Amino acid sequence: MSDTTPLLQLRGVNKSFGVVHVLHDVDLAIYPGQVTALVGDNGAGKSTLVKAIAGIYPADTGDYLFEGEKVSVHGPKDAAALGIEIVYQDLALCDNLDIVENMFLGRESKNGIVLDESTMEAKAREALKSLSVRTVKSVRQSVSSLSGGQRQTVAIAKSVLWNSKVVLLDEPTAALGVAQTRQVLDLVRRLADSGVGVLLISHNLTDVFEVADRITALYLGRVAADVATKDVTSRQVVELITTGTSSDLDVAPRPSTTV
Amino acid sequence: MADIISDAEQAGFANDLTQSNTLGDSVKAYVQRVRGGDMGALPSIAGLVVLFIVFGLANDRFLSNLNMANLATQAGSIIILAMALVPVLLLGDIDLSAGVAGSTGAAVMGLLIVDHGQGWAVAVVAGLLTGTVIGIVTGVLVAKLGIPSFVVTLAFFLGLQGVLLKLIGEGGSVRIDQPVISGIANTNMSVLAGWIAAVVIIVVFAALRLLQHRRKVAQNLQHQPLAVVIVQIVAMAVVLLGITLILNQNRSVNPNFPIEGIPYVIPLVVVLLIAWTFALGRTTWGRHVYAVGGNAEAARRAGINVDRIRISVFMMCTTMAVVSGIVLASYGGKVSTASGGGNTLLYAVGAAVIGGTSLFGGKGKASNAVVGGLVIATIANGLGLLAQASWINYVVTGGVLLLAATVDAISRRRRSATGL
Numbered sequence: 001m002s003d004t005t006p007l008l009q010l011r012g013v014n015k016s017f018g019v020v021h022v023l024h025d026v027d028l029a030i031y032p033g034q035v036t037a038l039v040g041d042n043g044a045g046k047s048t049l050v051k052a053i054a055g056i057y058p059a060d061t062g063d064y065l066f067e068g069e070k071v072s073v074h075g076p077k078d079a080a081a082l083g084i085e086i087v088y089q090d091l092a093l094c095d096n097l098d099i100v101e102n103m104f105l106g107r108e109s110k111n112g113i114v115l116d117e118s119t120m121e122a123k124a125r126e127a128l129k130s131l132s133v134r135t136v137k138s139v140r141q142s143v144s145s146l147s148g149g150q151r152q153t154v155a156i157a158k159s160v161l162w163n164s165k166v167v168l169l170d171e172p173t174a175a176l177g178v179a180q181t182r183q184v185l186d187l188v189r190r191l192a193d194s195g196v197g198v199l200l201i202s203h204n205l206t207d208v209f210e211v212a213d214r215i216t217a218l219y220l221g222r223v224a225a226d227v228a229t230k231d232v233t234s235r236q237v238v239e240l241i242t243t244g245t246s247s248d249l250d251v252a253p254r255p256s257t258t259v
Numbered sequence: 260m261a262d263i264i265s266d267a268e269q270a271g272f273a274n275d276l277t278q279s280n281t282l283g284d285s286v287k288a289y290v291q292r293v294r295g296g297d298m299g300a301l302p303s304i305a306g307l308v309v310l311f312i313v314f315g316l317a318n319d320r321f322l323s324n325l326n327m328a329n330l331a332t333q334a335g336s337i338i339i340l341a342m343a344l345v346p347v348l349l350l351g352d353i354d355l356s357a358g359v360a361g362s363t364g365a366a367v368m369g370l371l372i373v374d375h376g377q378g379w380a381v382a383v384v385a386g387l388l389t390g391t392v393i394g395i396v397t398g399v400l401v402a403k404l405g406i407p408s409f410v411v412t413l414a415f416f417l418g419l420q421g422v423l424l425k426l427i428g429e430g431g432s433v434r435i436d437q438p439v440i441s442g443i444a445n446t447n448m449s450v451l452a453g454w455i456a457a458v459v460i461i462v463v464f465a466a467l468r469l470l471q472h473r474r475k476v477a478q479n480l481q482h483q484p485l486a487v488v489i490v491q492i493v494a495m496a497v498v499l500l501g502i503t504l505i506l507n508q509n510r511s512v513n514p515n516f517p518i519e520g521i522p523y524v525i526p527l528v529v530v531l532l533i534a535w536t537f538a539l540g541r542t543t544w545g546r547h548v549y550a551v552g553g554n555a556e557a558a559r560r561a562g563i564n565v566d567r568i569r570i571s572v573f574m575m576c577t578t579m580a581v582v583s584g585i586v587l588a589s590y591g592g593k594v595s596t597a598s599g600g601g602n603t604l605l606y607a608v609g610a611a612v613i614g615g616t617s618l619f620g621g622k623g624k625a626s627n628a629v630v631g632g633l634v635i636a637t638i639a640n641g642l643g644l645l646a647q648a649s650w651i652n653y654v655v656t657g658g659v660l661l662l663a664a665t666v667d668a669i670s671r672r673r674r675s676a677t678g679l
Contacts, residue, residue, distance in 0.1 A: 077562055092560045094553035096621035097546075105550055106561030108543050115541055121480045140481045144674070 005068045007032050007197040008053070008084065008166045013062030015045075015052055022048045023059070024222045030166055030197040035188060037208040037229070038201045040218030041241050046201050049218070050168055053199075054086050055079040067165075082166075085159035089171040093151055095144035099136065100124040102143050103158045127161040128153075130194075131187055149180025156187055159196070166197045173207050185211050205234050219244030285487045300615045302666055303630045306659075307637065314641035321644055324510035328522055330633075330640045331506070332444045335524035336587040338632030340607035341614070342535055342625050343579035346572045348611055349539075349552040351620025352401065352408035355604055356393070356415035360577045361584030362599030363419050364390040366426050368585060369433035369594045372440070379439045387581050393419070394577030398570030408573075416604070424596050432595035435588045443527060444590035447520030450507045456526060457503040465492045524586060528629065531582070535625035548572060552620035583607075602656065609660035610635045617667050634659070 006029035015023040023045050030036050040046050051057045053064075055073040064073055066082050073079050079086070093102045100117075103124045109116040124139050133153055136146070143151060152172050159167045169188065173181040189211050192198045202208050208215060209229060217224040217240040224244045225232075232246075239246040314321040340357060347354045368386030371377040377385075397415060401408045427433055435441055448456070468488050475482035503521065511518040539545035550558040551568050559565050587603070588594045607628075614631025616623025638659060642652045 076560065080562065086560075088560065090556075092554070092557040094550045094557050094621070096549060096553035101546065101550075105546075105558070106563050108546060110543060113542055115543060115546060118474065118478050118480055122478065138481060 004031060006030055006065070007067060009063075009065040009068075010049075010053070010059075011063040011065065013049075013052060013059040013064075015048055015057060015059050022221050023052065026062070026218075026221070026223055027226070028199075028216055028223070029226075030199050031214075032165075032197050033192055033195050034213040035192045035198045035200055035211050036214045036216060037212035038199055038216050038218065039203070039205070039208060039237060039241055043220075044218040044241075045221040046218055047170070048221075050086065050170055050199075050201060053079065053084065053168060083162075083164050084166045084168065085162060085164035086168040087152070087155045087159065087170065087172060089174060093143045093155060096142070098142050099128075099139045099146075099154055102154060103127070103161050107162070123161060124157075127157045131157055131160055131190060133157065133187075135183070147180065148176050149183050152176065152180075152184050153187060156184070156191065160191070160194075164196065166199070167191060168199045168201070170201045171203065172200070173202065173204060181207065205237055208237070209234060217241055285484055300624075300627055300630050302663075303613045303615060303627075303634050306613070307630065307634050310634065310637045310641065314637065314644070318641070318644045321641055324505055324508045325512065325518075326640065326644070327505050328447075328510055328518075330636055331502075332522050332524050332590055333640055334632045334636035335444065335522075335528055336583045336590060336603075337606050337610050337635055338528050338629050339531060339586055340580055340583035340603070341610035341628035341632050342531060343576045343583060344607055344611050345535070345616050345623050345625055345628055346539065346548055347408070347576045348608075348616050348618060349548050349620060349623050350569060350572055351552050351618075352569070352572075353412065353608070353618075354397065354408065354573065354576050354580075355412040356397065356419055357412075357576060357580040358584075358599040358604035358607065359416055359419040359423065360390055360393045360599070361580035361582075362587070362594055362603075363393070363423050363426070363584070364577075364581030365584035365588040365598065366423055366433055366594045368440070368581075369435055369588060370426060372435075372437050373433055379437050382437075383440075383585065386585065387578050390577040390579075390581035390584075391574055394574035395570060397577065398573030401573065402566040402569035420596075420600055423598070427594065427596050430596065432593040433588075434593050436592070440585065440589050441592065442523060442589070443586055444522065444524050447506075447518070447522050448526065450520050453503050453507050453521040456521075457499050460529070461492075461496045461499055464495060468492055524590075527582075527586070531579070532625055532629060539625060544568070544571070549621060552622075602653070605660065606635050606639075606656065607632075609656065609663060612667055613659065613663040617671060618664060619667070619671055631663075 008028075008030040010026060010028040013023055013026045013028075014021070026045070026049060028036075028038075028049065038046055038049065048057060052059045053073075055075045055078050058074050064071055066084075071078075071082065073082070094105065097105070100121050104120045109119045109123075121139060128136060128139065131153070135150055136153070143154065146154065156167070156169070156172070172184050172188065176184060185207060188198060188200060192211075192213075200208065200212060212229050214226065215229055215232065215237060216226045217237060219240065222244070224240045225246070236246040311322070320326055340361060343357055343361075344354060347357075364386040367389045368382040371382035371385055372379060393415065397408075397411055400406050400411045447453075468491065472482060472485060472488050474480075502525075506521045506525075507519055509517040509519045539548065547558065547563045547568050550561070550563060551565050555565055558568075584594075584599055587598060591598070610631035611623065611628050612618055612631065613634050614623075614627030614629070616627045616631075635656065638655055639652060642655060
């Protein structure tokens with residue numbers, strides 16, 4: 001599988017905030033139709049890496065390739081224009097707006113200067129349908145009335161609506177119950193099966209092993225390992241996260257310049 | 260219909276109802292919403308009815324045609340200022356300087372007419388632009404520097420009173436006797452024009468609502484039952500025709516000089532109401548204002564330029580406040596150094612909040628200002644007729660504002676508890 005071109009690839013990315021060197025020569029690849037899990041302990045640099053992809057904190061050095069072509073991403077708009085959708089942990093939905101309004105926020109359809117509610121409602125319904133979302137009572141329901149899982153669903157459905165090629169999910173199941181986690185994971189799988197490249201950032205290894213095809217482990221700002229899920233065990237991944245190496249795993253820790 | 264349902268079921272989307280089926284269901288859903296804390300304009304409409312009954316019983320003249328017309332013109336400037344404030348409140352901000360800024364704009368207009376012999380149109384535009392500039396400066400300070408709007412506009416509230424003193428001169432006032440400006444609050448439409456305007460508005464409203472309903476049904480979008488749409492149209496027609504009927508009666512106490520017709524300030528309020536409702540409800544700008552008020556961070560991530568929305572809102576607010584200042588000047592016949600100060604602004608904030616606009620941002624409509632403004636004006640008017648000492652007026656109005664804010668806070672808490 002890895003011989004297909006990655007949808008999105010980072011090569012040798014470095015990022016510092018002042019004297020703090022957060023990302024060291026990070027390589028990352030996201031393939032179409034696959035779920036790549038990004039794991040790592042608190043402070044390993046996961047969020048910074050996501051923000052670098054999103055263009056919120058552009059990387060200092062390193063290459064950013066999209067569909068094999070070098071691109072420069074300097075802001076959230078650049079990333080969105082490439083077809084990269086980021087679903088943040090704190091969801092970024094407006095409680096006072098309904099589902100349709102949230103899904104189209106910032107990209108409303110218009111007839112002249114008037115909002116085209118009909119088109120937006122029909123498209124939103126179609127996107128939710130394509131993800132087989134069955135829990136939402138009405139697309140005109142206010143988002144504040146939704147459960148955590150439903151809110152996550154709406155946020156993910158937004159990426160389907162916009163035909164995103166790459167979807168980054170930041171801790172999508174962190175605040176969810178068992179049944180809702182199930183729903184969201186199913187949704188993540190369906191999203192990948194439709195050909196989208198998914199990056200799943202998660203602390204929860206059970207979730208990771210359930211849906212991910214590949215695992216990239218970050219340790220203190222370096223990539224500790226980039227492996228296929230089927231080649232590793234949960235214990236080995238825990239070792240990678242906590243120590244940066246795994247004794248019985250056939251991956252060499254990447255050479256690192258001493259800090 | 261059958262194949263649509265089966266289609267929806269196949270897609271696992273059977274729960275997405277596009278219509279709450281009957282009038283009964285809609286009523287039930289509405290009651291549920293109200294109990295869940297989403298009260299909207301309901302408390303203010305109830306309050307208005309109670310106030311009318313109380314004042315009507317306490318004083319014979321309160322319900323007289325003359326007083327009703329008075330009430331409408333008194334409410335005019337409050338409603339317009341409240342409408343100006345609604346978008347600012349939607350952002351969760353406040354503009355304490357709107358009243359004074361409005362009168363500063365009105366003073367600029369008045370001085371251009373009186374001292375510089377300009378035509379009224381030029382003077383009005385200059386006045387409005389004064390408001391626009393003040394609003395842009397306020398907006399930039401709030402959005403770009405991040406100073407809380409409360410502090411920026413409090414500073415403007417004080418500073419602009421100084422500017423007003425300088426413009427007009429200590430203890431002086433600018434007389435407003437230009438016929439067009441003075442006519443806003445002091446002349447009436449002809450009886451025939453009033454009836455025609457009322458009927459035209461009702462017909463257009465009904466046609467738009469019915470067309471919209473038909474389109475939604477045709478495209479299988481979510482819609483209200485036809486019965487609800489008809490009830491809305493009938494209610495609107497009854498209210499509008501009722502007001503027109505009352506105001507078209509002769510209300511003069513002197514039989515030789517009949518006074519009849521709708522005061523021009525009412526069509527002005529109606530036009531502004533339509534414009535604001537359209538801007539907030541049907542345009543991208545309005546949608547973004549709600550989004551920024553609901554969750555500014557989400558709006559920013561969605562690619563909305565939050566700063567620009569904030570600046571534009573303050574700009575529109577102050578510009579519109581000048582309209583209110585002009586109406587106030589027209590009603591009082593002058594702009595004095597105290598115009599727009601005192602309780603003008605708090606009346607308007609109270610009006611918006613009483614009408615159902617939330618002080619916490621994200622919830623409210625232009626129409627809230629109309630109902631709330633009527634409540635405030637009714638209190639002032641009714642207590643005035645009862646010849647109560649002015650301290651009572653202040654205490655009661657303050658109490659009502661506090662009550663409205665309490666209702667707002669409690670219903671907000673209930674909303675978050677029931678998830679509405």
